[in-house]
Amino acid sequence: MTPHHQADPAAPSLEQARRQIARYGLTADPQAVLVAARLMGAGARIGQAGEVHFGRFGLSTGRYRLLADLEDHGGEKSPSQLAASLGVSRATVTGLVDGLEREGLVARRPSTEDGRGNVVILTARGADRLRELAPEHFARMQSMVEGLSVEERTVFLDLLARIVAGIEALTED
């Protein structure tokens, strides 16, 4: 490793934050900005790693979440409900269901109660897929946070929740 090796793009330095703030004569706290920047970088990293992880099982993060949510609800749910519980738009659910249906992991049935509505059901093949990936999935999830003790994980959960609550500062107004 040379003294000038490439810095981790997900981990901007405090110096960098200080420099950026100074350039425009602002008064923001460099440490606070650094935390925000690191979190954004970590978020991107985690997202990409998640796609690789679920890709092993022929799924994506979105498709896995839809499948798991379906299983958690007796294997049957409307697209609108799925959109609400996954926190994505209905259009995204349409796309996810299209892909999962193509692979036979879910199926669409017209709703018996509402002529406008559909119901997405988990097929046997879909349930199988979830069962097959579970051991490796949970093992890897667990090893990801193995660098922290139980106490540290508790602290982390608390701090993370409080920052997540602050995310709306980015979007509000």
Next chain:
Amino acid sequence: MTPHHQADPAAPSLEQARRQIARYGLTADPQAVLVAARLMGAGARIGQAGEVHFGRFGLSTGRYRLLADLEDHGGEKSPSQLAASLGVSRATVTGLVDGLEREGLVARRPSTEDGRGNVVILTARGADRLRELAPEHFARMQSMVEGLSVEERTVFLDLLARIVAGIEALTED
């Protein structure tokens, strides 16, 4: 708020984690799995919020990062260098530069040293854009983490770095 209001999709519960693990007779630690799941959810949330945030200034997260990186290096850098420091593929840089060039925020010039290479330069318009968005950008970044004290932020940075180091557990092998 009703007693059965929709749970935050980014915040799965410990109960949910326990249930999923139990369903397949596994022995994973529910708390560890919860931390991993919450982090993945937070990552997605932050990513979306970032797009909204930068969208205010006619940019995206990727385009902002490219612009800021360019400014940090004297306003001139090759696509390959940009890809390395942003942590994305060269193909992605091509797309980002295409968009930024269309809006006149950067320009492409052939490299004088390497006939194969380009140099991306920050235009005056691009530097203006960065200067205009800086006050609001840093203010919002700061408010995002305002729920934490300085000491808590330090702890958070440490814990986050150690979990980020564990991300490769999701991808390795």
Next chain:
DNA sequence: TATGAATGCTTAGGTGCCTAACTATTTGGA
């Protein structure tokens, strides 16, 4: 010196996510 390997960038095609607009159906109020 000539040629194959490495490098720089773009293109093509895929996925996920979004918003906005469109169709079909249901619901509710004048």
Next chain:
DNA sequence: TCCAAATAGTTAGGCACCTAAGCATTCATA
């Protein structure tokens, strides 16, 4: 009762990201 508003789902178009494959140019070496 009837018609407008709300709701369910899809489609269309956009952006960011990826990998793989394609050119062009430069480098290294036989």
